[in-house]
Amino acid sequence: MKLTCCWSATLLLTLVPSCCQSGNILVIPTEGSHWLNNEILLKALHSRGHNITIARSSKSWYVKDSSPYYSTFTVPVERSFDKKYTRRLVTEYIKFQRGASPLASFLHVTMGMIDKNVEVHRAVSEFLPAMLDDTELMRRLNQSKFDLVLTDPWWGNGAIVAKYLNLPLVYNVRWLNPEEAHFAVAPSPISYIPVTLSGYTDKMNFFQRTKNMITYLITQIQTTSVSKLVYQPLCSKYLGPDADFDQIKSGADIWLIRTDFVFDYPRPTMPNVVYMGGFHCTPAKPLPxxxxxxxxxxxxxxxxxxxxxxxxxxxxxxxxxxxxxxxxxxxxxxxxxxxxxxxxxxxxxxxxxxxxxxxxxxxxxxxxxxxxxxxxxxxxxxxxxxxxxxxxxxxxxxxxxxxxxxxxxxxxxxxxxxxxxxxxxxxxxxxxxxxxxxxxxxxxxxxxxxDQPIEPIDNALFWIEFVMRNKGAAHLKAQSHGMPWYIYHSVDVALFLTGAVLLMLLTAVMFIRCLCKSACRGKLKRD
Amino acid sequence: MKLTCCWSATLLLTLVPSCCQSGNILVIPTEGSHWLNNEILLKALHSRGHNITIARSSKSWYVKDSSPYYSTFTVPVERSFDKKYTRRLVTEYIKFQRGASPLASFLHVTMGMIDKNVEVHRAVSEFLPAMLDDTELMRRLNQSKFDLVLTDPWWGNGAIVAKYLNLPLVYNVRWLNPEEAHFAVAPSPISYIPVTLSGYTDKMNFFQRTKNMITYLITQIQTTSVSKLVYQPLCSKYLGPDADFDQIKSGADIWLIRTDFVFDYPRPTMPNVVYMGGFHCTPAKPLPxxxxxxxxxxxxxxxxxxxxxxxxxxxxxxxxxxxxxxxxxxxxxxxxxxxxxxxxxxxxxxxxxxxxxxxxxxxxxxxxxxxxxxxxxxxxxxxxxxxxxxxxxxxxxxxxxxxxxxxxxxxxxxxxxxxxxxxxxxxxxxxxxxxxxxxxxxxxxxxxxxDQPIEPIDNALFWIEFVMRNKGAAHLKAQSHGMPWYIYHSVDVALFLTGAVLLMLLTAVMFIRCLCKSACRGKLKRD
The missing domain is CATH 3.40.50.2000 (Glycogen Phosphorylase B;)
Structure with a gap:
């Protein structure tokens, strides 16, 4: 594989902000509808005077190599999320689903996605070595003084690049391979949060909650298999043996989530989550x-x-x-x-x-x-x-x-x-x-x-610029990030306190038994 | 106790909004610094053309019976949160704390607050029968077509009055007798959320997490004792035998919480929680x-x-x-x-x-x-x-x-x-x-x-007016509200799935044993 990159002509000359207000954004894009909405955000950022640089793959389906809104450089890869492959997957899928029973359909979708997901992520992550092994490119990127990386974490590339360049990270997000974004950042009780593919609302009976839990567990297998099989080896190689992909992935400064609570069901959230559902919607323009x-x-x-x-x-x-x-x-x-x-x-x-x-x-x-x-x-x-x-x-x-x-x-x-x-x-x-x-x-x-206090697109722009102004948003990231599950859920404390209470009870019982025994002995002696 | 109420002269004439934009707000206040900040919110609401009516207690320490910003009516009570009693409590407290060891101080504060809290809430809740038993007053309040009840749920009176009048409920809140507001509405992992009185930050070692858990459990005893001993009997009497105070208390439409994540530690939150920390702060005016x-x-x-x-x-x-x-x-x-x-x-x-x-x-x-x-x-x-x-x-x-x-x-x-x-x-x-x-x-x-996209006071005003426009904020309330804990935490589903897996394993083991036995028998017969 060729590992050199083709920068568009004057890219690095334009990377330094033209004034103190304008920022310098590196975008690691994804494809399809994910790109369509991201491009709207990029145009809005451009209109506010920010410089945008996109690291596109040479197999990119949607991301063009020139635009009035952003500069690009192309990373040469042999495989990616290409049009032909995706359309073949979708056609096969539709063919199967048409004749399937509900159970067969459910199993086909959930279990099938484990290997399909790994396959897709293996292809798209070829972008990473192609970019990170190009030392000249990385040197120039380091010199370009970006303020942040903006990415859609549907693919894991953006988070790893941000960590490699030691830059703040902003997500334009709905999914992280393939769990819904909230599951990676906020508490998500399965009792009333329907997992994607469960086909339920937030009002579930016992049977539905059970199926929702099973779907959740399968999603976790999907998520873990993509993390461990695809991105963790790349993290270990490029970020050192202690780098943990799951922590890097969930450590973004700001999560611009493409939902709101008119569309989605209300659920727990976190201070660094910003809702921008419908940010791409605008009043209708006249038709042709x-x-x-x-x-x-x-x-x-x-x-x-x-x-x-x-x-x-x-x-x-x-x-x-x-x-x-x-x-x-x-x-x-x-x-x-x-x-x-x-x-x-x-x-x-x-x-x-x-x-x-x-x-x-x-x-x-x-x-x-x-x-x-x-x-x-x-x-x-x-x-x-x-x-x-x-x-x-x-x-x-x-x-x-x-x-x-x-x-x-x-x-x-x-x-x-x-x-x-x-x-x-x-x-x-x-x-x-x-x-x-x-x-x-x-x-x-x-x-x-x-009926919102601020337009979703303005809210998104505010928080992207907030990260530029403040070099991240550390004060909005909870201490739970990276905490082992048994500490997060206080399992160790609960076991310790239960043990302590049992020990105290046992000691009390033994003490009382000793007292009783000596009282009995005293009584026998007196008798 | 006299149960009649003294309305200020022209109150009911002013209750109907003067235009479609202005709303009609019933305020059930608390005292001290809680009132001082609430009054700032009321002045801001007044400046936006809303009519404000305050149900003050006849023993009120801070809430005056006349103001250019709001109308009042006075509910006659014999006891409340009065100046003399509060100052005596504080003086006694300071006297004890000065000479106390850390452990004695901790026990004095946490355990002492159980009976002190019940005592205070018993006094302040005398307001409820004095108000709700006055049928003429309640008839007039019902006719007044309020848009919402605004209250500080440090005391439980406001939530019960809102339920009685079947009105949307907005909280200006930091505490609910006496747990921190988030604990009543959002997931609150004790592993990194320091409980009030624990004296810890969000970075705790094992010993600190254990003390934090103990403090949490004591706070739960305080909260439950106030709920069950003081407010639940009043709920049962005035709202029917099925009315549950804890559900009523946690069912507010919007929680305007008086913190933000510059002051407090980042933690899980909910869609109907709005942060307005520092809403009362304004640029300095010239000094005398x-x-x-x-x-x-x-x-x-x-x-x-x-x-x-x-x-x-x-x-x-x-x-x-x-x-x-x-x-x-x-x-x-x-x-x-x-x-x-x-x-x-x-x-x-x-x-x-x-x-x-x-x-x-x-x-x-x-x-x-x-x-x-x-x-x-x-x-x-x-x-x-x-x-x-x-x-x-x-x-x-x-x-x-x-x-x-x-x-x-x-x-x-x-x-x-x-x-x-x-x-x-x-x-x-x-x-x-x-x-x-x-x-x-x-x-x-x-x-x-x-550095926020909207001033805290403007955010608070927006959401109060949102509740007026939309008759509540039902779409922001999660289904977890009122869910039993074993369902919320999927305990029933986990037990069922564990049982099912064990049963399958047992069946498989027995099946294999049967197969082995019959194979052995066949072998013996052949021998």
């Missing part, structure tokens, strides 16, 4: 002329929009046909973001597009319904604009995301196994369109989401 | 002319100010003489808020005053040192203005508050047993005045405290 004309042609019935996200450009043909046929029966107009072959049952009311301005459409008053796969970005946009949802969850957290909307009365959720049975899809669409409570509930969530 | 002249007369040496808070107007004579003699040796000028008899050793450089504009003095550039008792309000003011502290802790949380400053290098703490031994007081004052790190550390804390 042709799209606006199409939308207006829907008249009083309005428009349905449908998208299945970054990783799923198309569906199996029979499923796409069923969905297209259902749309054809409706009086609404439909805009469907779809890159597969044109469904044979497509109605005249349905416009297939390669890409659509989803956020602007969701903010358009004519849009009545969003058929969504349940990715975090899309669900937050639906909340922001108060548009009810028919959910077709495909994989990972999508069912759980949609469930949160359904639980609040704003969505109806279908799965790969139910979507094309009977008229499920058509029924769901009609129910959400015709029952006013769905819209009312989404509008209520929208009002709650917007 | 005579005080300004006295301050300016200090020249380059500057000024020391000293106050021991709301409950302690004076000290034992010999202690006051020792402190006055120490001050007399210094080149600084001293302003001492003191209501006792004039110490015989008082120097010419020391000005005794009944009251001083503490916040304005702390913000004066000539003030070099604050000799403080460690009440939360004063400590927050010292942080806000970045003034180093010599602490003389008297009772309850004061040592722990001062310890937080000492741990960050901004204070030196003395206690009742050490203050007048040798030259401890003079040495401490000289050390903090002459060692620049104390001031530098307090200035650093001040910068961190002021």
């Amino acid at each position: 002329k042709d799209l606006e004309e199409f939308v207006q042609s829907s008249g009083e019935h309005g428009v349905i929009i449908m998208s299945l996200g970054t990783f799923v450009p198309s569906l199996p043909d029979d499923m796409a046909n069923k969905i297209a046929a259902s749309f054809a029966e409706l009086p609404q107009k439909v805009i469907w973001s779809y890159s597969g072959s044109k469904p044979s049952t497509l109605g005249n009311n349905t416009l297939l597009v390669d890409w659509m301005p989803q956020k602007d459409l969701l903010g358009h008053p004519k849009v009545k319904l969003f058929v969504a796969h349940g990715g975090t970005n899309g669900v937050q946009e639906a909340i922001y604009h108060g548009v009810p949802v028919v959910g077709l969850s495909l994989f990972f957290d999508q069912y759980d995301n949609l469930l949160r909307l359904q639980d609040r009365g704003g969505a109806k959720v279908l799965t790969l196994t139910t979507v094309d049975k009977d008229d499920n899809f058509l029924k769901a669409v009609k129910e959400v369109l015709n029952e006013p409570s769905y819209r009312a509930n989404m509008q209520r969530l929208s009002r709650l989401h917007r | 002319k005579d005080l300004e002249e006295f301050v300016q007369s200090s020249g380059e040496h500057g000024v020391i100010i000293m106050s021991l808070g709301t409950f302690v107007p004076s000290l034992p004579d010999d202690m006051a003489n020792k402190i006055a003699a120490s001050f007399a040796e210094l080149p600084q000028k001293v302003i001492w808020s003191y209501s006792g008899s004039k110490p015989s050793t008082l120097g010419n450089n020391t000005l005794l005053v009944d009251w001083m504009p503490q916040k304005d003095l702390l913000g004066h550039p000539k003030v070099k040192l604050f000799v403080a008792h460690g009440g939360t309000n004063g400590v927050q003011e010292a942080i806000y203005h970045g003034v180093p502290v010599v602490g003389l802790s008297l009772f309850f949380d004061q040592y722990d508050n001062l310890l937080r400053l000492q741990d960050r290098g901004g204070a030196k703490v003395l206690t009742l047993t050490t203050v007048d031994k040798d030259d401890n007081f003079l040495k401490a004052v000289k050390e903090v005045l002459n060692e620049p790190s104390y001031r530098a550390n307090m200035q650093r804390l001040s910068r961190l405290h002021r």
Whole structure:
């Protein structure tokens, strides 16, 4: 593997802040929708005068090598999280899930993710030796005087680079390979916090809590296997034998978590966790002329929009046909973001597009319904604009995301196994369109989401700049970080105190027995 | 006891909001420094156009029956938290503590507080029957359409009144009889969260964690005894047999906690907890002319100010003489808020005053040192203005508050047993005045405290108004509220899963034994 790096021309010249207010940020990116939202944060940072440098992989799918908002340098790798591999994984997954029973589906998802996760992380972590072994690159990075590393810890690379360069670390985060971010930083009672993939809300009966616990234990196996098999050897090699990846990973200064408690269930949190759910949402901009004309042609019935996200450009043909046929029966107009072959049952009311301005459409008053796969970005946009949802969850957290909307009365959720049975899809669409409570509930969530003392994006920017100003946020990191579990849970103290009490009781009993015995002996002597 | 109430003249006429933006707030107050800071919040609410009504006790020490900021009605009681009783308790306490060994002092404080607490809460809770039995008053309160109840849950009255009137509840809080507020709402690992009265920081060795656990258990006895002996019978009487005081108490919509993580140690928190530490702090206003002249007369040496808070107007004579003699040796000028008899050793450089504009003095550039008792309000003011502290802790949380400053290098703490031994007081004052790190550390804390995305008072006002707009904050309350401990900690699930695994193992062992036996039998038959 070639270990040299190709810096974009004038990168290192621009790294020093141009004024005391502007900062110098090194970004270790991830891919897909994770990159899409991160780029919005980077643009906002750029607009505030900060210099941004991105260490992109040569196999990067989303991160382009030039942009007006940031400089880049490219780290040459042989494998990464590439488009072809990911789409093959997703297609195989959808194929299996369609025919699976609930138990088979659960086992396939949870157990299958252990080796799949290790495989993905092995590929993406090839970035690390390629970057850290390049001594000239590292020398220049050290000279560049970055203020912090900003990363999405879905992959572990960013945290290790920050530790190597001894820089403060800020996360733009929802997952850490693959547990939900809170589990790595805050107390997480399994009794009312539904684990991702459990498919539950925060109100669980005994059976559900048991399945939630089992899912939690499997997630821990996944997390531990990725940590120990992939990142720990790299930590030991580059940061020394005492470096512990789990501690490095959970030691970020600020966690900008992409949820809030309108979308997610209330749960314990920590002082260095900042909620920026929906930070990427903005008021709708006007639509392109042709799209606006199409939308207006829907008249009083309005428009349905449908998208299945970054990783799923198309569906199996029979499923796409069923969905297209259902749309054809409706009086609404439909805009469907779809890159597969044109469904044979497509109605005249349905416009297939390669890409659509989803956020602007969701903010358009004519849009009545969003058929969504349940990715975090899309669900937050639906909340922001108060548009009810028919959910077709495909994989990972999508069912759980949609469930949160359904639980609040704003969505109806279908799965790969139910979507094309009977008229499920058509029924769901009609129910959400015709029952006013769905819209009312989404509008209520929208009002709650917007009712915050500070905009999520401004809050995120504040805390990134706080870390720059204060060289980290040490005073917000709890002493629990890195504490062994038996100390954290006071197991040693509890055992000691229990032992001490038992010893005192035993001594008291023996003392009383001795007293009784000597009293008896005295009585016998007197008798 | 007379159960009628004397409403101030035009109260009920002013209760309806004058416009859709203004709210209608019922306040159930407490006394002393708790009232002083609450009044600041009420003035801010008043300035935003909200109508405030205070249910004051006829024995109220601090809450006056008329004010331009709020209306009041007086509930006639025979006993409450009165000045005479409180000052007697504090004087007795100081007398005992001066000569006590550390163990005797610890036992006196922790165990003594069990019966003292019940006694105080029995007195203050006489307010409840006096208010709730007055049917005419309650009818009028019900008609007044309050938006919420605002209370300090140091006493349990406010939570019970809110439940009785079925109103949303907002806390301005640091303590709930007497545990620190977080313990009633958020996970609180004893391994790194020092319990009040433990006298520890968040970094504890095994012995300290053990004493912290013992202190925690004693605090739980105190909390439970107050709940079960004082408030639960009142809940059962007025809210029905199923009403549980502990659930009502921990069910507030928003907890405005009077700390932040510059003052206190980082620890788990919850979505409905809002930090407003130092909300009462404001930039210094000019001093009265005579005080300004006295301050300016200090020249380059500057000024020391000293106050021991709301409950302690004076000290034992010999202690006051020792402190006055120490001050007399210094080149600084001293302003001492003191209501006792004039110490015989008082120097010419020391000005005794009944009251001083503490916040304005702390913000004066000539003030070099604050000799403080460690009440939360004063400590927050010292942080806000970045003034180093010599602490003389008297009772309850004061040592722990001062310890937080000492741990960050901004204070030196003395206690009742050490203050007048040798030259401890003079040495401490000289050390903090002459060692620049104390001031530098307090200035650093001040910068961190002021580096927030929103002013603490504005944050508090936002969330009070949020509760008005949204009729509570149900979406921020976790499902853990009211959950039995064995469910919360998944004890039932853990037992079930352990049982299931053991049963499976046992079945497997028995199956293998059967197989072995039949194999042996087959072999014997064949032989």
